[in-house]
Amino acid sequence: MAESHHASRAVPPDRSRRDEWARFWAPRHDAVVTRDDGAVLGASGLKLPSRELRGPERCDHWAQAGTEPSVELESQLHDRPSALSLPGRTRIREPGPPAPPQPAEPRAVRDGGLMERLESSVPYGTAVSAGDTHTLRYELRFPQGAERVWEAVATREGLPGWLAVAEPFVRREGGVITLRWQNTDEHGNATVAPGRVTGWGPVRLAEYTVDVHGRMRFELRDEGSEDTRLRFTNEFTGSAASRLDCLAGWHHHFEFLADALDGRPKDWSTWNLDRWRELRADYAAAGQ
Template sequence: MTGSIEQGTSQTHGNTHILHFLVRLPRPMEKVWPALATEVGLAAWYTPADVLEPRLGGAVALRGVGAGRITAWDVDRVAEYTVEGGGRVRFHLERDGEDGAALRFTHEFEDERESEQRWRARFERLIELLEPGP
């Protein structure tokens, strides 16, 4: 299985922008989870996490994004970070066949710093990171 960015949508409601993506990843959920829910994993494809307390209500500080709290946490399935100035970033993993995972991603934010293109580039890095080696 190879990874792919299946779908990306962008909506605006008042001042709030909402991006949604469906990303198919070439690894099982258990192998993808560390890339979404650990400091080392996030730094490899998204941004360094200066603080990440892996639990509901734990503190999180994403470099260049903001600091806040973990507002949803279901190990191996859901990680949601709500940060001041950076909005809400939600990673929701589901099984996708025998050896893959589907990532349902949502980012709600109010500024113009983010874009669908920037997230596509990040997800391309994530897919490359997770591609099985030779």
């Protein structure tokens, strides 16, 4: 009988249980120990041949010995194999060096609903889609008063500093409006979007429904202490790719809006697509 360091053993098994041992012990087949006298023992305390047995071979060895691992030891090995300490044993030989750590996700890693993302002066937007109809939403807060934010989103003078030239612009519900974007797409094309003012309430609500970009709704609320909350909704029809385009596009324009409110309107001669590409990739990585 192979030597053992356990007072109690499980009932000697029948060889028909070999497959059961294999399933149980194969994942642990590298957990062997070396005794002070140099003998190599299995995790059960059974003396093994000089070469290391693995998986089913080890099960055959136990079967030939007429015994199997103790339940107590199995529990220790399962819970803390690296901390196993039994009389007469000096060390545990683990299965080789650990795998190198995997690099962390660069961005957009979900963690309790939050995401580590690109540094930005404005919060990220969200998208809800029903077929080819997409609704984008942004909740923004600015340290300027409502009158100042209203001027930026609802006047002919304010809109070009962060979004588009508005000409014509009849400032009442039902009035005509044409928005002419100053930035271009990857092919050098600038959007020209004629439409109507479909919602109007000074210093509170401005809604434009235009070609290409659909319905754009700006809702302002004075938060006190000179802060203003802006809730923006954009509803349009298009492909999943266009949804990502617009998520990144609006985000970029709201960064321009934050600058414009701080007295730095966008100089469109410096426009390029680099930031938009970064934001688009970030929204895509976040599953938007």
